[in-house]
Amino acid sequence: MSNNDVSLPDEQPALRMLPMPRDLNAAGDIFGGWVMAQVDVAGSIAAMRRTRCRVVTVAVNSFVFRQPITTQYLVSFYSRVARVGRTSITVDVEVYAETGYENLEVLKVAEAQLTYVAVAEDGNKRVIAQDPV
Ligand SMILES: CC(C)(COP(=O)(O)OP(=O)(O)OC[C@H]1O[C@@H](n2cnc3c(N)ncnc32)[C@H](O)[C@@H]1OP(=O)(O)O)[C@@H](O)C(=O)NCCC(=O)NCCS
Numbered sequence: 001m002s003n004n005d006v007s008l009p010d011e012q013p014a015l016r017m018l019p020m021p022r023d024l025n026a027a028g029d030i031f032g033g034w035v036m037a038q039v040d041v042a043g044s045i046a047a048m049r050r051t052r053c054r055v056v057t058v059a060v061n062s063f064v065f066r067q068p069i070t071t072q073y074l075v076s077f078y079s080r081v082a083r084v085g086r087t088s089i090t091v092d093v094e095v096y097a098e099t100g101y102e103n104l105e106v107l108k109v110a111e112a113q114l115t116y117v118a119v120a121e122d123g124n125k126r127v128i129a130q131d132p133v
Pocket residue numbers: 055056057058059084085086087088089115117119123124125
């Protein structure tokens with residue numbers, strides 16, 4: 001448990017990243033667009049693993065930033081499939097950051113929901129198999 005009562009989810013993240021100085025904004029915090037890009041990747045990983053095909057992002061349904069972070073944090077992105085439609089799949093992504101070695105601090109950084117569409121080689125939508133392989 002961290003010192004602010006936030007703990008990491010008890011599951012494997014889709015993605016973990018260490019932001020670099022190039023990912024900072026002018027105020028010295030991690031640029032929100034960097035977080036959004038990683039969220040899109042983390043959500044697409046869950047979507048691809050469920051659909052077993054290429055997916056494209058069709059919509060960011062919601063995106064909330066809760067805490068700013070700096071380069072001192074290891075950032076973890078947790079993705080869960082929320083809904084599988086005919087050709088679309090909606091994924092919830094939660095972002096946590098941890099820092100400190102002896103005194104672990106964990107923050108909830110952001111949460112988002114994105115929708116992806118399964119596409120064939122030609123880029124046109126395709127039906128998602130309802131029973132995962
Ligand atoms: C995504 C794309 C293939 C959809 O093609 P389309 O033939 O117009 O698709 P439709 O409008 O019939 O919608 C397909 C599915 O997406 C869903 N969808 C479409 N727009 C949506 C939106 N704004 N929010 C949520 N879901 C949406 C539809 O409900 C449908 O889901 P369902 O089949 O599960 O019911 C096409 O719009 C596209 O290529 N967009 C660009 C994608 C892109 O470049 N993304 C960024 C880089 S990955």
